[in-house]
Amino acid sequence: MDTKRLFEILVREHAGMLDVFLKSAVRDPGLADDLFQETVLTAWNRLDDFDQERPFGPWLRGIARRKVLAAHRKSASAVALTDPGALEALEEQCARLHHRPGDTLDEKLDGVRRCIEDLAEPYRDAVRARYEEDLDGARLAERLSTNNERAKKLVQRARRLLAACIERTGGTEVTA
Amino acid sequence: MSAEHDEVRQRFAHALLERVHGDAESTDRERVQRALGAIPGGDLRDGARRASRAGTTARRIGGWVPRLVAAGLALAVVWWAAGPGAPPAAASVVERALAAVRSNDDRHYSIAADDGGDELRPVADVYIRGGDQFALRFARPGGRSMWTGYDGIEGWRIPAPSRMAVRVSSDPAVMKARILDRNSDLPFLELESALVTIRDLYVLSTVSEPALGGAPDPSLLHVRAIADDRTPPDMPRQIDLAVRREDGVIQSLVASRESSLRPRLLILRLLDEEARPDGWYGFEAHIAPGRRVRRY
Numbered sequence: 001m002d003t004k005r006l007f008e009i010l011v012r013e014h015a016g017m018l019d020v021f022l023k024s025a026v027r028d029p030g031l032a033d034d035l036f037q038e039t040v041l042t043a044w045n046r047l048d049d050f051d052q053e054r055p056f057g058p059w060l061r062g063i064a065r066r067k068v069l070a071a072h073r074k075s076a077s078a079v080a081l082t083d084p085g086a087l088e089a090l091e092e093q094c095a096r097l098h099h100r101p102g103d104t105l106d107e108k109l110d111g112v113r114r115c116i117e118d119l120a121e122p123y124r125d126a127v128r129a130r131y132e133e134d135l136d137g138a139r140l141a142e143r144l145s146t147n148n149e150r151a152k153k154l155v156q157r158a159r160r161l162l163a164a165c166i167e168r169t170g171g172t173e174v175t176a
Numbered sequence: 177m178s179a180e181h182d183e184v185r186q187r188f189a190h191a192l193l194e195r196v197h198g199d200a201e202s203t204d205r206e207r208v209q210r211a212l213g214a215i216p217g218g219d220l221r222d223g224a225r226r227a228s229r230a231g232t233t234a235r236r237i238g239g240w241v242p243r244l245v246a247a248g249l250a251l252a253v254v255w256w257a258a259g260p261g262a263p264p265a266a267a268s269v270v271e272r273a274l275a276a277v278r279s280n281d282d283r284h285y286s287i288a289a290d291d292g293g294d295e296l297r298p299v300a301d302v303y304i305r306g307g308d309q310f311a312l313r314f315a316r317p318g319g320r321s322m323w324t325g326y327d328g329i330e331g332w333r334i335p336a337p338s339r340m341a342v343r344v345s346s347d348p349a350v351m352k353a354r355i356l357d358r359n360s361d362l363p364f365l366e367l368e369s370a371l372v373t374i375r376d377l378y379v380l381s382t383v384s385e386p387a388l389g390g391a392p393d394p395s396l397l398h399v400r401a402i403a404d405d406r407t408p409p410d411m412p413r414q415i416d417l418a419v420r421r422e423d424g425v426i427q428s429l430v431a432s433r434e435s436s437l438r439p440r441l442l443i444l445r446l447l448d449e450e451a452r453p454d455g456w457y458g459f460e461a462h463i464a465p466g467r468r469v470r471r472y
Contacts, residue, residue: 008208008212011208011211011212012204012205012208015204015207015208016195016204019191019195019204019207020188020191020192020195021191023190023191023194023195024184024187024188024190024191025187033207036207036211037207037210037211039211040208040211040212040215041211041215044215080183080187081183081184081187083180085180086180086181086183086184089180089181089184090184090187090188093184093185093188097192103289105195109192109195109196112192112193112196113196116193116196127193130193131193131194131196131197131198132197132337132340156186159185159186159189159190159193160182160185160186160189162189162192162193163185163186163188163189166189166192
């Protein structure tokens with residue numbers, strides 16, 4: 001099998017986790033998409049630098065990390081995680097997710113699904129309204145029968161509870 | 177916990193929630209395709225186009241076993257007529273299995289994984305008709321099921337949460353690729369292409385002992401396929417087939433690979449051969465009335 005075909009296989013295997021990494025680091029989904037493209041292109045151009053004894057996913061996300069920092073220099077507001085330490089912590093989260101049971105990212109996310117089901121009702125409703133029904137701002141508040149500020153806090157709290165549940169059930173504990 | 181790490185946790189949870197609730201995985205393929213298409217030189221882009229037309233290739237699919245399935249489609253045309261010679265007995269068994277798979281009969285298989293623990297891990301069960309129609313049920317937590325399938329005309333996916341829309345596409349190449357991408361550890365969606373790959377990319381031999389142990393069954397023929405330098409490195413190192421002597425129907429298929437962590441087996445077993453009703457391989461047979469359907 002030639003190098004290009006192997007590269008394509010590797011990129012496909014790690015595309016989901018790269019997507020998670022970039023969506024975590026960047027606020028603007030369009031920018032995340034652009035950085036995805038740039039990361040793959042750079043990885044291809046630097047393939048000679050890749051140590052085949054080491055895993056491909058962290059190397060790919062290492063390139064993405066530099067892309068995120070470069071994007072922040074151009075547009076501070078589009079990037080959520082701007083500190084190298086935060087991006088390192090994010091990489092730790094990805095690595096731990098990678099080591100959860102399951103052969104695919106979708107399967108590894110079963111634990112997240114269980115954590116969503118375990119959320120108390122107000123938080124589960126908030127997650128559903130925000131992510132399943134894709135509501136935001138006033139529409140989210142209306143759906144949750146509350147005001148904007150309270151709706152936002154419900155979602156934030158739900159995410160915190162979810163993160164804690166994921167860490168508690170194994171795999172993505174933050175060490176710092 | 178510092179504010180910085182709280183932000184990391186929040187953002188990570190946000191990305192996971194987007195992924196769980198959205199259709200992110202089914203768009204991965206397009207995203208990768210675009211990224212690879214941007215690489216100068218054209219080879220990858222052309223390859224991706226060829227892959228899309230062919231329905232599937234090893235390069236398009238995320239997991240190792242689907243690659244086994246996938247490679248068959250892309251390579252079959254080339255190798256069908258000029259496949260390297262395998263020992264005739266083993267090759268003829270695989271040919272008989274191919275003929276049986278291409279018949280229009282319904283077959284129902286279980287798929288399980290051996291992760292090295294005490295028990296097999298059930299992965300899914302799959303209904304197969306002919307070379308390409310299938311309906312696959314993937315168990316989800318809480319007793320729910322995710323269905324995915326292809327009826328020869330439309331590919332479809334039914335997410336486990338009933339609130340989420342069924343995804344349907346009449347573009348078979350795109351939809352089949354999405355299904356395979358999304359179920360990258362669910363191997364035997366296309367037994368025909370799996371068998372073509374086994375025939376053409378492995379060294380075949382007949383064996384007398386069942387791969388899964390137990391007493392030899394005289395009604396079965398056993399073929400062992402061992403990878404060699406023709407076999408892409410991401411494919412299983414060994415595949416054991418048990419084929420019914422009478423008609424070539426596959427009774428079991430065991431794919432194994434060497435893992436840096438632990439041995440891995442993926443096991444396909446025939447459950448029954450009951451005829452399924454008309455429409456079984458379409459999505460309508462597996463949803464409640466009123467379920468939203470999104471076509472693209």
